[in-house]
């Protein structure tokens with residue numbers, strides 16, 4: 070075998086120049102360098118963004134150029150694929166040409182072949198492999214998953230049950246960060262009750278003096294002055310002597326309350342002058358109504374219409390008809406009657422009919438131009454914005470509590486848009502609201518309402534709302550004393566709240582939770598094939614379930630409520646080839662650099678290097 | 694902890710001085726002084742690594758602070774092994790290593806300095822990092838990086854010597870391989886040897902990383918910035934290893950070839966360091982799961 074190589078090598082040598090070039094190290098180095106540069110570009114230029122991004126980021130000329138030469142998705146571009154093919158060809162050709170079957174050659178052959186195997190395996194996976202994901206609710210099963218590229222359903226010929234989903238958490242840890250502003254100095258100190266800690270490089274010192282394992286802010290309303298700086302009243306609603314609702318209304322802030330069940334809106338209004346008073350107490354204003362703005366991009370058409378459900382709006386100059394289908398004051402509660410929704414995340418549902426059929430779209434007043442990634446917009450040029458006033462209410466009836474600077478205080482009752490009566494009110498008295506059977510009472514009046522926030526230790530077995538019974542983990546608080554150029558200050562700090570600044574505004578403390586709280590996600594999966602349970606496994610990150618060539622990875626979970634487990638599903642038919650390539654590559658490089666140098670000396674004692682080494686090898690291994 | 698960290702840092706600084714002194718006077722007596730100071734720093738660094746391992750209850754290489762301390766440790770370890778091999782197995786005078794020891798302890802000191810300025814609170818491992826592949830992957834990488842850092846230092850020294858002996862290039866090539874002149878300029882050889890030590894570890898690191906990614910994220914290669922940059926580092930060293938085969942066939946003079954190779958190494962190691970510490974500077978970093986938390 071060894072002998073065959075020579076004449077063959079000779080024959081090929083006489084072959085065409087292109088074969089020579091295909092075998093050459095020169096081509097190899099060129100490819101390697103271009104690949105490296107392409108990889109650099111692939112991390113420096115953002116990849117796989119929408120085309121508009123590139124034009125806005127790199128300008129018209131370069132943006133378009135990058136798109137044209139596929140710099141926007143380098144790793145999936147044709148030229149990158151071509152480079153990899155060329156690399157394989159180069160490796161293949163040079164390996165064939167060099168084939169000499171000697172022990173010393175093993176490393177060179179194995180590494181080069183292994184790289185071809187890895188690339189071929191990757192291609193197999195890209196062509197025949199599958200990748201996607203699926204969420205499985207606890208106790209439920211799936212017999213499909215969603216393809217990652219287009220979210221289409223791919224059927225599986227077996228069922229995967231999620232019998233249980235478990236999150237294991239670490240007990241949370243907290244840390245105390247100190248920051249000296251003029252020196253940009255950040256340092257962590259232990260948040261434990263203990264001795265004074267000097268902050269190096271500054272003249273501040275911190276002492277943690279006390280600690281509550283579980284604390285909270287108490288918000289105690291207080292009155293700070295008798296001037297009406299921030300008038301507020303505490304109102305109670307009663308029905309047959311039962312308090313049905315109560316709370317503060319602030320004239321200059323949240324000044325209304327909507328009683329959805331009784332179709333009643335209560336408002337607290339402040340009048341600085343007599344005219345104001347007359348207007349507020351005695352007229353029934355028409356509140357602003359929600360409206361929808363429709364803009365057709367590129368056509369200079371814009372329209373603003375009131376939101377009236379059921380109304381169709383033809384857009385002149387286009388083929389579009391926009392029909393308003395639904396108004397929600399709180400998108401999350403969009404399926405309950407409008408009157409029972411409080412204004413939180415208002416949204417309008419419309420149907421746009423046009424040449425490509427009907428598109429249904431939600432448009433949000435707080436997220437203009439929202440496009441859900443899962444629902445591709447058909448009519449991208451139609452931009453919708455809706456506006457829903459903060460205090461918008463569907464209630465037909467209203468109760469206005471009006472108070473003026475010079476002492477007038479009255480109640481105006483409005484029914485079906487008409488003022489029915491006005492009465493004076495006093496603190497602590499009950500007032501019947503016409504014939505509704507309801508009563509109301511104003512318990513307190515603070516001319517200058519404010520809130521005193523204070524850290525208090527939480528007592529009793531208060532359950533946090535995100536945890537199951539018995540799982541409540543508290544929010545700790547520490548009592549810190551800071552010494553500095555302006556003397557000593559001290560205060561309580563509740564974890565995960567904004568930083569506390571020393572009076573000179575140059576030193577701050579931040580008490581926050583650190584590290585990952587989640588220890589592990591686990592799902593108990595059960596595969597049922599042909600009616601029989603075939604595999605059961607508890608999977609976790611780094612430990613997937615394998616069945617029929619499919620692999621199910623723990624990849625995510627339901628962030629609220631932990632009701633389902635997020636699985637990633639893959640099928641890699643080429644993986645055996647890739648992994649064999651991996652092993653061979655490791656073996657090959659270890660052979661070349663760790664074994665060969667010793668073999669060379671042992672095998673060929675007394676012989677000259679030139680006798681058994683090619684010129685390339687001598688050059689490659691820096692032999693003199 | 695903080696105290697030992699600071700002390701270790703200063704012992705590394707002392708090792709720099711010791712190696713510089715040794716290189717200037719080149720007396721036998723100083724041979725083991727420099728080695729001893731550097732070893733002392735290594736012992737202290739070992740204590741840092743072990744106590745961290747004990748306190749954190751996971752292999753101490755999962756966040757920035759731990760990686761800095763661990764990298765400083767492997768840099769010192771790999772260099773000191775190399776020095777022992779040079780003296781006792783290769784039986785070459787340590788002047789062949791010249792001032793490399795000073796540069797290596799400088800690098801270790803820099804890593805510890807970075808550690809001192811990094812948040813050292815112990816963090817719980819996120820689920821994706823709880824894998825034995827991670828440990829294999831990281832250890833391989835740090836050993837590799839340490840060896841490759843030697844090639845970087847050697848390339849610098851080589852270029853400096855070439856600048857000093859400018860105009861005597863021919864003389865160097867002609868002089869016998871035992872002449873002092875020749876010995877002074879064999880640093881390109883040392884650089885090559887370090888690459889051959891480091892490159893297999895780099896390869897294994899890349900592959901084990903890929904296998905780990907498959908287990909944790911379901912894809913063995915996803916063109917994540919860190920993955921891409923470790924491929925770039927690998928490609929640069931691959932180019933360095935193949936380059937000597939084409940240089941003799943070009944018009945480039947034989948004496949210039951080592952300069953070109955040294956310059957490649959000068960570029961290569963910063964690429965490695967960027968892969969290790971610079972990922973957050975990339976615009977594509979925002980989507981990556983792979984970067985040390987800031």
Ligand code: HEM
Nearest residue numbers: 092093094097100156159160163167177180184685686689
């Ligand atoms: C870990 C990866 C690699 C290692 C360790 C490696 C190692 C080597 C070695 C030791 C030689 C000298 C062979 C001899 O004469 O005995 C060589 C030659 C060569 N390598 Fe690689 N190589 C690797 C990857 C690559 C890649 C990716 C390419 C392709 C682009 C490549 C292309 C070549 C070419 C074209 C030759 C010259 C063969 C000839 O002259 O006939 N190598 N390689």
